Every structure is written in structure tokens, then in C-alpha cells.
Amino acid sequence: MTKNTILLFKFSIFFFLISCNSDNKITETYFGGKIINPKSNQVVLYSMEKVIDTFFLDSNNRFIGKIKNANEGLYHFSHGDENQYVYIEPKDSLMLRLNTWDFDESLVFAGKGAERNNILIDCFLENENDRKLFYHFNKLNPQGFTNKVDSLLAVKMITYHEYVQNHPNETLGYREILKTALTYPIYARSERYPYINTKYTEDGNFPELNKTFYNYRKNIVINKDSLMYFPPYSSYIRNYLYNKTYSLGHPPTKKEYSSKFTIDLLKIIDKNITIEQTKNAILRQTIISHFFNKSSCNIDGEAFNTFYTLSTNKKDKELITRLLNDVKSVPTHKKLPNFKITNYNNTSHDIFDVIKNKSTFLFFWSSEYVSKAYIGKRMSYLANNYPNINFIQVKIDGNTKDRIQKIDIKNQYYLNSDSKAHQFLSSKMPRSILVNKQGKVINAYATISSRNLNPYLKELNEN
Incomplete structure (x- = not known):
């Protein structure tokens, strides 16, 4: 059942000494490893919702952290848009290795505490x-x-x-x-x-x-x-x-x-x-x-x-x-209120200059509620199936670094703090607004993950 842990990876002598030291006076627990093709420069360790620590990758995409007085139990770590669970006991020296291109399938542990986590x-x-x-x-x-x-x-x-x-x-x-x-x-x-x-x-x-x-x-x-x-x-x-x-x-x-x-x-x-x-x-x-x-x-x-x-x-x-x-701030069958969005050249535009009398799907998003990976996959799917719709992604509270990979950057924007769009995005939750060629709203609060969105998209695509 357990993975072939012969696939142990090369750690420095420092890691080795941590694993082998069994001095009863040591109360620290170590958590580290290597990330191949990293999506960010950090790994965050949580216990339930509480952040335990943030570990930063070095020039070799390795990290190592020390947890004092760690409690035995279930933790989870996140990197980029992915996360996975680990079971940690005091004095563990748990080291992981993973490739973000195949996150879960490539994840393997070594060191003290490895066997219990590999079988998980x-x-x-x-x-x-x-x-x-x-x-x-x-x-x-x-x-x-x-x-x-x-x-x-x-x-x-x-x-x-x-x-x-x-x-x-x-x-x-x-x-x-x-x-x-x-x-x-x-x-x-x-x-x-x-x-x-x-x-x-x-x-x-x-x-x-x-x-x-x-x-x-x-x-x-x-x-x-x-x-x-x-x-x-x-x-x-x-x-x-x-x-x-x-x-x-x-x-x-x-x-x-x-x-x-x-x-x-x-x-x-x-x-x-x-x-x-x-x-x-x-x-x-x-x-x-x-x-x-x-x-x-x-x-x-x-x-x-x-x-x-x-x-x-x-x-x-x-x-x-x-x-x-x-929801109440943008009525259906009324003209979309005007507001400004900013492209990734840091240039602001009125929304009606962007949609240009086209059938448009506006998706407002926040990384707190939806991952870039999911948006990229889902929006690409919708754009391929409804070619007559202009799909625009807008990051709430964004900046020039918030673009989504694998989606045309020309269709990506973000909101500056003074944009009037914040008046109908106060919850910061993902929201889709469907607008016809006349600039009227046909659906003011759609959700990209719902099957009930499809009839609205079909109508917008055909008109």
C-alpha cells in the first residue's frame, strides 16, 4: 500500500543531522523539503484555520522550518493554489518533495514521520x-x-x-x-x-x-x-x-x-x-x-x-x-452601471469602452474564494463553448501581478480602490454579470461553477 520510499531525495547534511539526533532534550519539530516548479516562494503550515508558520524557499527551492512545542495532530500545508494534509508528532523531522505539475501524485515524504504520511x-x-x-x-x-x-x-x-x-x-x-x-x-x-x-x-x-x-x-x-x-x-x-x-x-x-x-x-x-x-x-x-x-x-x-x-x-x-x-445593487434588465477597470499595463478604462457593444460575461473574482487555476480552466472551457461571448476577468482589489496564466491577458483586468464597481462587490465574493449587446444586464449574479448558468450563456451566445 505505502509508496516506495526508496525514492528518498537528497537533503543536505544539516537535514540528515536533524533526522538522526534523538537527544531527549530536543523539543523542536522540523518540517521542510523541496518544491519542483514552485508556484510561489513560500509554504504555509496550518493547524485547522490557524497559520503555524510560513517557510520561504531558498535559491534551490528548498525550505526548512522549526516548530517549537508542536502538538501531535493533523496539519495542512499550502503552496500556490494547492494544499495537502500531514500528521505531525513532536520531534518529527518530516521532509517532503513534490512537483507542482503533478502535486498530489508526486508528493513523497522522508525523515522521521514519513511512513505515516506516505500512507495517508x-x-x-x-x-x-x-x-x-x-x-x-x-x-x-x-x-x-x-x-x-x-x-x-x-x-x-x-x-x-x-x-x-x-x-x-x-x-x-x-x-x-x-x-x-x-x-x-x-x-x-x-x-x-x-x-x-x-x-x-x-x-x-x-x-x-x-x-x-x-x-x-x-x-x-x-x-x-x-x-x-x-x-x-x-x-x-x-x-x-x-x-x-x-x-x-x-x-x-x-x-x-x-x-x-x-x-x-x-x-x-x-x-x-x-x-x-x-x-x-x-x-x-x-x-x-x-x-x-x-x-x-x-x-x-x-x-x-x-x-x-x-x-x-x-x-x-x-x-x-x-x-x-x-445583489440588489445591480438590477436585472437595467443598463449596467458605469465603472472603471484597469488593464495589466496599468491603464484605466470605462467598462463600456471595453465591452464595445458585445455580448459580455464579466467575472469578478478574489483569490480568497477561488483559485487562479480553477478560473483559468473554467473560463477557457466556457470561452470555447460560447465563442460569441466576450469573457472578461476582473480581479477585485487587484494589481499588476494578479494575472491568470493560460488566459489571454487582453481579457484580464483589475479594480483600483476608487472604482465604483466596489459598490456592488462589497462582499468580495466571486460574481458574474452577463450583459447583452445593448449594455443591459440579463443576469446580475451568476456563478461559473453552476450548471444553471448554461441557459443564460446559451441565450447570450445566440443574441
């Missing part, structure tokens, strides 16, 4: 491969699905027990993380099965499940604070909450979530998630994602009021209020 990466990669299996499993009847899942879980547990047997000194904390990494992606897909299966049935209804289908839930703790930021666990929790909401009698969702479904989901979150910080985060993510999925200016007032009632986070409520005010 293997779990992540196998989970990606398992997606293909579930494409077929989801078409089966409930018993057939359960049989396949049980067989797959048995294989995962063999891997777990073999690793624990060969590494008897691993802590209970790490064992829990390893078991979660191996099994929870399967549990998460089991929660999604009833909904996905409806796409392959003639009547489109949920399958009838026997009483034992969810037996695995007996072994799951819903409110595990230390795991809430671990994707296998958080993905399971999200799927579990949606499944519980569907079980109230809601039909399978076709295009967008109904107002009643969103309200019931928010209440299910409030009832089942007892960790206040986590509850607030999921409430915020849910109300925003459901609004974005609509890809229109239609505001579900009752759902937003439910969010305001259940959330106890003042900043989240302020963010949502700014979002709603932004």
Missing part, C-alpha cells in the same frame, strides 16, 4: 481512484451496492490492520486518522447513494433501503472537533446532513434546492452539529452555496432569515448582509 497520501490517491468504482456501484440496487461496499471496506480494513501491526508504536490519534482516511470516503458515498441512484432509475425515486443499510453509522461520531477540517471526515458530515434532510420527504433535487429543502437543511445542521464554530461555518457555507447554485438574483428571503436566526457568528451575518446588498 496513498489513501488520498486511492480515494480518487475509487470514484470510478462508485460510478458503477451507484447504478446497482441497494443490496448489490451494499455487497460492493462491504467488500471494499474489508480491503481497507486489511490495510489498516497490517499497518498497525507493523507499526505498533503509532499513537491512538494517528490510528484514528488512518482509519478515517481509509473508510470515511466510502461512508460518505454510501450517504450519497440514494440520491445518485435516482439518476439511473426509470421513476427517478429514491430506492427502498432495508434497516441495515446505515449500520455503519453506529461507529461514527458526528461531532469530532479534531477531524472537522479533515476532508474524508468533513465530506462525510456534509453528505450525512443532506441525506438526513432528504429523509424528511424531499424529492431528489433536479436543478436547484427548493426553499423548503434549504430551510430544513439549515435546521438539520443546527440540530446535529453541536460544535458552535463548526455549526456556524456549515450554516454559512450552505446558505451561500445554495444561492450560488441558483446562478440568478432570486433571493430566498425565508432561507436567509433562517440562517440569521440559527447562526451565532456576527461576521458571517455581516458577510451575508453585504452579499444581499450587492
Whole structure:
């Protein structure tokens, strides 16, 4: 199962001495490595949402950092637009090597703490491969699905027990993380099965499940604070909450979530998630994602009021209020308000001089909410499929260094601090505005990731 760690890379003698020094008086933990084809000059290490340290690459694209009094547990590091999880114990000397062109597949660890992290990466990669299996499993009847899942879980547990047997000194904390990494992606897909299966049935209804289908839930703790930021666990929790909401009698969702479904989901979150910080985060993510999925200016007032009632986070409520005010600031079927955008030669232009009576898709973005890599891939796809639309990308609070690679720089702009566009972008959240040849808005709050955007694009492309 674990990667071939013979692929250990060349570290300096300094790194070697760190790994070999077992003096009990040393309380430092070391984290370092080499980045091939770096996307930035730094690696940032986090514990949950908290930044632990920022490590800068040297002239050889290496970095090394020392963490004092490190707590055992799950961390994650980011570089450029990518991130991955690591499990760190005190006195580890964990060194990584990766190529950003193939981030996860190329990632390998060496040094003290390497084995436990290499198998976690293997779990992540196998989970990606398992997606293909579930494409077929989801078409089966409930018993057939359960049989396949049980067989797959048995294989995962063999891997777990073999690793624990060969590494008897691993802590209970790490064992829990390893078991979660191996099994929870399967549990998460089991929660999604009833909904996905409806796409392959003639009547489109949920399958009838026997009483034992969810037996695995007996072994799951819903409110595990230390795991809430671990994707296998958080993905399971999200799927579990949606499944519980569907079980109230809601039909399978076709295009967008109904107002009643969103309200019931928010209440299910409030009832089942007892960790206040986590509850607030999921409430915020849910109300925003459901609004974005609509890809229109239609505001579900009752759902937003439910969010305001259940959330106890003042900043989240302020963010949502700014979002709603932004929506109302650009009316549909009215002429787009004028504002200035700046190109990467640092020259400002009125927006109507840029769109020049063309059907235009304006995408305003912030790196806080969406990565450059995703924008580049998604916008290139949309531009190829809708050739009669002028696609313009505008960075909120940008500068001359914020361009997106692989997209024509002539279609990229940013906003200076005095641009009037900030009046309808106060939340800083991604926003797309579709404008016809007459300069009128046909959709004032679209989302590039939503399938519900397609009818608007088709209309704009044909007119």
C-alpha cells in the first residue's frame, strides 16, 4: 500500500543531522523539503484555520522550518493554489518533495514521520481512484451496492490492520486518522447513494433501503472537533446532513434546492452539529452555496432569515448582509452601471469602452474564494463553448501581478480602490454579470461553477 520510499531525495547534511539526533532534550519539530516548479516562494503550515508558520524557499527551492512545542495532530500545508494534509508528532523531522505539475501524485515524504504520511497520501490517491468504482456501484440496487461496499471496506480494513501491526508504536490519534482516511470516503458515498441512484432509475425515486443499510453509522461520531477540517471526515458530515434532510420527504433535487429543502437543511445542521464554530461555518457555507447554485438574483428571503436566526457568528451575518446588498445593487434588465477597470499595463478604462457593444460575461473574482487555476480552466472551457461571448476577468482589489496564466491577458483586468464597481462587490465574493449587446444586464449574479448558468450563456451566445 505505502509508496516506495526508496525514492528518498537528497537533503543536505544539516537535514540528515536533524533526522538522526534523538537527544531527549530536543523539543523542536522540523518540517521542510523541496518544491519542483514552485508556484510561489513560500509554504504555509496550518493547524485547522490557524497559520503555524510560513517557510520561504531558498535559491534551490528548498525550505526548512522549526516548530517549537508542536502538538501531535493533523496539519495542512499550502503552496500556490494547492494544499495537502500531514500528521505531525513532536520531534518529527518530516521532509517532503513534490512537483507542482503533478502535486498530489508526486508528493513523497522522508525523515522521521514519513511512513505515516506516505500512507495517508496513498489513501488520498486511492480515494480518487475509487470514484470510478462508485460510478458503477451507484447504478446497482441497494443490496448489490451494499455487497460492493462491504467488500471494499474489508480491503481497507486489511490495510489498516497490517499497518498497525507493523507499526505498533503509532499513537491512538494517528490510528484514528488512518482509519478515517481509509473508510470515511466510502461512508460518505454510501450517504450519497440514494440520491445518485435516482439518476439511473426509470421513476427517478429514491430506492427502498432495508434497516441495515446505515449500520455503519453506529461507529461514527458526528461531532469530532479534531477531524472537522479533515476532508474524508468533513465530506462525510456534509453528505450525512443532506441525506438526513432528504429523509424528511424531499424529492431528489433536479436543478436547484427548493426553499423548503434549504430551510430544513439549515435546521438539520443546527440540530446535529453541536460544535458552535463548526455549526456556524456549515450554516454559512450552505446558505451561500445554495444561492450560488441558483446562478440568478432570486433571493430566498425565508432561507436567509433562517440562517440569521440559527447562526451565532456576527461576521458571517455581516458577510451575508453585504452579499444581499450587492445583489440588489445591480438590477436585472437595467443598463449596467458605469465603472472603471484597469488593464495589466496599468491603464484605466470605462467598462463600456471595453465591452464595445458585445455580448459580455464579466467575472469578478478574489483569490480568497477561488483559485487562479480553477478560473483559468473554467473560463477557457466556457470561452470555447460560447465563442460569441466576450469573457472578461476582473480581479477585485487587484494589481499588476494578479494575472491568470493560460488566459489571454487582453481579457484580464483589475479594480483600483476608487472604482465604483466596489459598490456592488462589497462582499468580495466571486460574481458574474452577463450583459447583452445593448449594455443591459440579463443576469446580475451568476456563478461559473453552476450548471444553471448554461441557459443564460446559451441565450447570450445566440443574441
